[in-house]
Amino acid sequence: MLFINTRPDDRASVLTQALNEVGYQVEALPLLELVAEPFSKALQQLYLALVETQVIVVVSPTAVDIGIRYLQQAGLQLDQLKHIQWVAVGQATAKALAEFKIVSVVPEVETSEGMLELPILKQQKDLTKIAFWRGLGGRQFMMQQLQQQGVEILNFVLYHRQCPTQSFIAFPEIVKKIGLNQPVAVLISSEASWNHWQQLCSQHACAADWIYLVLGARLVQVLERAQRQMGKGFNIIQLENLSASEIIHRMSDWQGHV
Incomplete structure (x- = not known):
């Protein structure tokens, strides 16, 4: 499965390595720079x-x-x-x-x-x-x-x-690699990163089957509200933290129930 790792460049490598080791294809797309x-x-x-x-x-x-x-x-x-x-x-x-x-x-x-x-x-x-x-x-x-x-x-x-300038360049290239209704996991760690993600998606439509891994209950509510407003269906998985083990565990649970 394709996993879009949206962590900032200086914090992304450990997660990317762990995901690669368990068989995920990972694309780096930082949504925040500070x-x-x-x-x-x-x-x-x-x-x-x-x-x-x-x-x-x-x-x-x-x-x-x-x-x-x-x-x-x-x-x-x-x-x-x-x-x-x-x-x-x-x-x-x-x-x-x-x-x-x-x-x-x-x-x-x-x-x-x-x-x-x-x-x-x-x-x-x-x-x-x-x-x-x-x-x-x-x-x-x-x-x-x-x-x-x-x-x-x-x-x-x-x-x-702010959303890194490089991500505006990288996103359309990632979209080209995604097939119709292909399951794609995306990490959403904050409301700011969600807003930046929506901004990218509004500029380059993609008919993927999105699975959003979301940090905390309140951010889940933000995505559920957006889901109702947009009238679009997507999967939401709640995370307790951003550790690689938590992310891999939650994805495994979700895949086991699909």
């Missing part, structure tokens, strides 16, 4: 407010890299943030933090809903201020939920997402 926002006076003020902040939620390895770089640019040292409790959205982000000797908490389910279930966020009654190191448009749901609980949010928009 571009740093410039350091600004607004970010400077947010960094200075970290000395009174209890928790920093970090949403990606990119947020770690840019966040730490801009921390130093703001004139702060990590030693000044020893009181902070760090939350990483997933193991890759936790590993990136660990390179700076930062210990973080990681949710069992690597989604906004999973993070909201962490005791540090759910049970700490004196929690008043949380910082988010994130990309433009990301983690809106989580921030809204915490704001409704009366928590002040420090919103660090460190980068923005």
Whole structure:
């Protein structure tokens, strides 16, 4: 079966190798690239407010890299943030933090809903201020939920997402290889990547039998809503995380029931 690996170039190779080893044909089509926002006076003020902040939620390895770089640019040292409790959205982000000797908490389910279930966020009654190191448009749901609980949010928009230019060139070439009603699996890891995928599909129609592997229940709802609006049928498989083992396991389950 053809599998379209939409992870960013720097995170795609491990999954591609694992899929190849179990017999999938893999096409690389990154749907997101992350571009740093410039350091600004607004970010400077947010960094200075970290000395009174209890928790920093970090949403990606990119947020770690840019966040730490801009921390130093703001004139702060990590030693000044020893009181902070760090939350990483997933193991890759936790590993990136660990390179700076930062210990973080990681949710069992690597989604906004999973993070909201962490005791540090759910049970700490004196929690008043949380910082988010994130990309433009990301983690809106989580921030809204915490704001409704009366928590002040420090919103660090460190980068923005865009669809790589190369993917606009590569997609029509991939479409040429796909036969009518051929089953094709596509990894969808975020709402932004889904929006970019739809943009590509609108420019180059393809009559494949799409199987979307989707991270988390809320993103599944986004695709189900799009399915109703478009009046198109496609398969949706929910993922708990983006590990190769999880993806291969879910695909095997789905193929066993088809």
